[in-house]
Amino acid sequence: xxxxxxxxxxxxxxxxxxxxxxxxxxxxxxxxxxxxxxxxxxxxxxxxxxxxxxxxxxxxxxxxxxxxxxxxxxxxxxxxxxxxxxxxxxxxxxxxxxxxxxxxxxxxxxxxxxxxxxxxxxxxxxxxxxxxxxxxxxxxxxxxxxxxxxxxxxxxxxxxxxxxxxxxxxxxxxxxxxxxxxxxxxxxxxxxxxxxxxxxxxxxxxxxxxxxxxxxxxxxxxxxxxxxxxxxxxxxxxxxxxxxxxxxxxxxxxxxxxxxxxxxxxxxxxxx
Amino acid sequence: xxxxxxxxxxxxxxxxxxxxxxxxxxxxxxxxxxxxxxxxxxxxxxxxxxxxxxxxxxxxxxxxxxxxxxxxxxxxxxxxxxxxxxxxxxxxxxxxxxxxxxxxxxxxxxxxxxxxxxxxxxxxxxxxxxxxxxxxxxxxxxxxxxxxxxxxxxxxxxxxxxxxxxxxxxxxxxxxxxxxxxxxxxxxxxxxxxxxxxxxxxxxxxxxxxxxxxxxxxxxxxxxxxxxxxxxxxxxxxxxxxxxxxxxxxxxxxxxxxxxxxxxxxxxxxxxxxxxxxxxxxxxxxxxxxxxxxxxxxxxxxxxxxxxxxxxxxxxxxxxxxxxxxxxxxxxxxxxxxxxxxxxxxxxxxxxxxxxxxxxxxxxxxxxxxxxxxxxxxxxxxxxxxxxxxxxxxxxxxxxxxxx
Numbered sequence: 001x002x003x004x005x006x007x008x009x010x011x012x013x014x015x016x017x018x019x020x021x022x023x024x025x026x027x028x029x030x031x032x033x034x035x036x037x038x039x040x041x042x043x044x045x046x047x048x049x050x051x052x053x054x055x056x057x058x059x060x061x062x063x064x065x066x067x068x069x070x071x072x073x074x075x076x077x078x079x080x081x082x083x084x085x086x087x088x089x090x091x092x093x094x095x096x097x098x099x100x101x102x103x104x105x106x107x108x109x110x111x112x113x114x115x116x117x118x119x120x121x122x123x124x125x126x127x128x129x130x131x132x133x134x135x136x137x138x139x140x141x142x143x144x145x146x147x148x149x150x151x152x153x154x155x156x157x158x159x160x161x162x163x164x165x166x167x168x169x170x171x172x173x174x175x176x177x178x179x180x181x182x183x184x185x186x187x188x189x190x191x192x193x194x195x196x197x198x199x200x201x202x203x204x205x206x207x208x209x210x211x212x213x214x215x216x217x218x219x220x221x222x223x224x225x226x227x228x229x230x231x232x233x234x235x236x237x238x239x240x241x242x243x244x245x246x247x248x249x250x251x252x253x254x255x256x257x258x259x260x261x262x263x264x265x266x267x268x269x270x271x272x
Numbered sequence: 273x274x275x276x277x278x279x280x281x282x283x284x285x286x287x288x289x290x291x292x293x294x295x296x297x298x299x300x301x302x303x304x305x306x307x308x309x310x311x312x313x314x315x316x317x318x319x320x321x322x323x324x325x326x327x328x329x330x331x332x333x334x335x336x337x338x339x340x341x342x343x344x345x346x347x348x349x350x351x352x353x354x355x356x357x358x359x360x361x362x363x364x365x366x367x368x369x370x371x372x373x374x375x376x377x378x379x380x381x382x383x384x385x386x387x388x389x390x391x392x393x394x395x396x397x398x399x400x401x402x403x404x405x406x407x408x409x410x411x412x413x414x415x416x417x418x419x420x421x422x423x424x425x426x427x428x429x430x431x432x433x434x435x436x437x438x439x440x441x442x443x444x445x446x447x448x449x450x451x452x453x454x455x456x457x458x459x460x461x462x463x464x465x466x467x468x469x470x471x472x473x474x475x476x477x478x479x480x481x482x483x484x485x486x487x488x489x490x491x492x493x494x495x496x497x498x499x500x501x502x503x504x505x506x507x508x509x510x511x512x513x514x515x516x517x518x519x520x521x522x523x524x525x526x527x528x529x530x531x532x533x534x535x536x537x538x539x540x541x542x543x544x545x546x547x548x549x550x551x552x553x554x555x556x557x558x559x560x561x562x563x564x565x566x567x568x569x570x571x572x573x574x575x576x577x578x579x580x581x582x583x584x585x586x587x588x589x590x591x592x593x594x595x596x597x598x599x600x601x602x603x604x605x606x607x608x609x610x611x612x613x614x615x616x617x618x619x620x621x622x623x624x625x626x627x628x629x630x631x632x633x634x635x636x637x638x639x640x641x642x643x644x645x646x647x648x649x650x651x652x653x654x655x656x657x658x659x660x661x662x663x664x665x666x667x668x669x670x671x672x673x674x675x676x
Contacts, residue, residue, distance in 0.1 A: 081670050084591070086591065086669045086670045086673070087670050106595075106596060107595045107596055107597070110590060110593050110594060110595045110596075111593060111595070113590075113591060113592065113593050114592060114593020115593075119591050119592065121673070125584070125587075125588045125591075125673065126588075127585050127588055127589070128288075128585065129284070129288045130284065138589065138592050139592040139593050141277055142589075142592060142593040142594050142595070142598060143593060147277075186592065190593075
């Protein structure tokens with residue numbers, strides 16, 4: 001995998017915006033990490049059309065900590081897949097870090113995910129039978145980084161996630177909380193524009209949940225943009241901004257703290 | 273496309289399921305080994321046949337009496353009676369310019385030789401003329417051959433092959449000793465150099481004496497068994513055969529339709545046998561190729577299982593930035609690795625297996641078969657790995673991540 005990546009088929013303007021052209025100087029970063037404009041997603045199952053998203057418009061600023069809540073069937077998962085460039089909108093525009101993702105083929109989307117997004121999943125989704133270190137190195141390997149550099153960055157990320165002493169362990173040898181921390185290390189190792197978490201505490205006990213949420217708060221305080229999708233109220237306490245989704249639409253959008261403020265304490269009383 | 277990193281991931285994938293990888297490798301190993309062994313057996317048996325034809329001698333025609341069907345009535349005519357005079361007739365340089373020599377041959381099949389307290393029956397006891405030794409490539413290692421004078425004077429002299437010397441004299445020099453053959457004394461005048469075995473018969477297990485002496489003592493004066501004709505060169509073999517036919521028909525008063533004898537041409541035997549054995553070898557190779565294909569289907573099967581089983585892993589890899597070509601090369605590398613190991617083990621097993629005598633044939637490894645089998649194994653892995661790998665590469669990340 002150590003080979004130069006094919007330059008994605010991006011126009012010069014958006015490529016510069018996206019910072020995909022590496023050569024000189026710090027890239028100009030747009031204000032919004034995420035900009036959804038009237039996004040629709042329709043699944044077609046035979047003759048039936050399922051409207052999972054019915055016109056979502058959402059902008060998320062750099063450094064924000066946004067929690068998206070909704071019951072099952074509210075379009076949460078579809079929104080998560082769309083934000084994560086795993087799925088494309090049927091209608092509407094999605095700009096991730098200034099790049100309009102609609103026009104890219106699957107390989108370019110893979111590159112975009114690699115550079116821009118760090119995923120955290122409910123079921124951890126570590127590659128089985130592969131050490132924590134190798135798991136964290138994975139995105140860097142696909143980015144074509146040399147082995148030495150990869151290793152150093154992966155170890156740094158694991159240490160930041162508080163599992164620096166577990167680098168040689170296999171996922172099956174780690175507790176749920178530790179696995180999720182490894183997954184978080186993998187999410188931050190590429191230094192992405194966005195950390196996207198889907199029910200990150202869904203499979204964790206309350207003690208591990210606290211630790212993982214603290215970690216999210218710390219990462220946000222370091223300036224990283226975090227979007228968490230959940231249905232757990234405790235996670236919602238962490239939000240600087242809370243977005244509620246129902247029936248494919250945003251029904252509530254509340255800000256609890258300014259983007260520049262430190263992340264709220266998730267252990268405090270229920271907001272509102 | 274396939275880098276060190278891809279290989280490392282692929283090896284990890286194989287090690288993650290050792291038993292399954294091992295069995296798949298075993299399937300290919302058997303395929304490759306059987307290609308090598310069976311082609312070796314084919315080559316070995318064709319060498320054996322060719323060696324035994326070659327051992328007839330160089331540029332040799334063998335005339336023997338035989339039934340023949342022919343003529344206008346399509347009647348079965350009885351075999352002709354060949355005599356020493358017929359052999360002499362073939363020596364005529366006017367009628368048979370391409371014949372170098374013609375040696376009449378009588379076989380005394382039940383001759384038992386006694387020396388001291390030992391007795392021995394050689395597998396061939398031949399009464400002939402000295403030219404027979406030349407025609408059949410016998411050289412004298414000790415003493416001398418019997419001569420035309422011996423033939424003429426009906427001298428009881430004999431030339432022995434090394435095997436006979438070993439059996440009868442326990443390897444001691446027998447030249448000058450006298451052996452008793454069915455009650456008649458023969459003086460050993462020479463020992464032939466060892467020709468070894470031609471695969472089916474021991475050519476050293478032979479005793480040769482003047483034809484006249486053998487007729488006097490052992491076979492009687494009836495017809496001779498055959499005439500060994502040596503042509504002047506291999507190019508003259510066919511011309512010599514025509515001349516022999518012509519001369520003998522005149523001599524025996526038979527026709528070309530029912531000559532009463534047959535001529536075995538070593539050259540045509542060789543080409544017939546080599547074409548037969550190449551068909552045989554090809555057939556064996558094809559049978560083995562089938563097992564190689566079965567092995568390849570095994571690779572495909574196991575790769576499909578592996579892709580299905582690791583759907584979620586593929587989803588994770590895609591989510592963190594793996595391109596289609598990354599996934600494709602990962603699974604292709606696994607398939608190729610499996611077939612590479614299968615190929616290596618198969619070559620080793622094939623070479624080891626070819627060291628044993630199989631069905632009476634000592635296999636001769638054909639170098640081309642090693643490269644053929646190894647190349648075919650790797651190509652098989654590549655071919656049968658392509659479909660599962662492209663299926664893995666084409667998975668949608670959302671679907672793959674959702675897969676349980």
